[in-house]
Amino acid sequence: xxxxxxxxPTLEPADIERTMLDEPFSATDPRTARVSPKLVKVxxxxxxxxxxxxxxxxxxxxxxxxxxxxxxxxxLCTIPVYLLVAQxxxxxxxxxxxxxxxxxxxxxVFRSGIMFRSVTIVPYGRIQDINIDEGPIERAYxxxxxxxxxxxxxxxxxxxxxxxxKEAERIRDLVTREASEKMAAL
Numbered sequence: 001x002x003x004x005x006x007x008x009p010t011l012e013p014a015d016i017e018r019t020m021l022d023e024p025f026s027a028t029d030p031r032t033a034r035v036s037p038k039l040v041k042v043x044x045x046x047x048x049x050x051x052x053x054x055x056x057x058x059x060x061x062x063x064x065x066x067x068x069x070x071x072x073x074x075x076l077c078t079i080p081v082y083l084l085v086a087q088x089x090x091x092x093x094x095x096x097x098x099x100x101x102x103x104x105x106x107x108x109v110f111r112s113g114i115m116f117r118s119v120t121i122v123p124y125g126r127i128q129d130i131n132i133d134e135g136p137i138e139r140a141y142x143x144x145x146x147x148x149x150x151x152x153x154x155x156x157x158x159x160x161x162x163x164x165x166k167e168a169e170r171i172r173d174l175v176t177r178e179a180s181e182k183m184a185a186l
Contacts, residue, residue: 038141039096039162045137047092051085058082101160103174106182108148110158120158125182126150130175132168144168148175 058078065074094114102109107123129149138144145161146168163171 033101033167035096035099035101035160035162036141036143036164037096038143039099040093042137042141042143042162043092043096044089046135047088051088054081055085096162099160099162101171103171106178108158108171108175110160120156122148122150122156122158123182124175124178126156127175127179130172132172134165146171 058081061078062075064070091114098112098114098117100111102111106125107121110120110122112118127148128151129147131147131149133145133147134143142165143161144163144165145159146163147159148157150156160171
């Protein structure tokens, strides 16, 4: 028996993009990561602030319809609102689990989407601005959103939500270091 090591095949960017679109990130690759599971709670709380007044308005419509004996079909106007709230509750956890990122030697890769999947690859040398943002709900859960802005414009800009603060700072430091090295090489 031979103890030779089989070399790993090198993947072209198109192969990586296809793999990341079709399959979840590899749990064994130490470079891949998903956003924090706390992002689900943060998104629920953020949506709660929007949905409570809307649902209160729907309930008020039901009460007014009953008090003033409006036609029964007025109640049907609230069905789309209830459906939007239900889909938001059902799909928010899955949407958060679909987010992931990969830091590589020359670029950072971000994946999102359930039905309409998207993979964005941003070379470090094109990144011009890095922002770490925290809203009040994110801050309460220790999460941050990192935004990478590129020279190419908003098409290739990437925002990665739901990162732990230390992870966001690590990515910022990595991207800053790699971007300055790549720009110095030009």
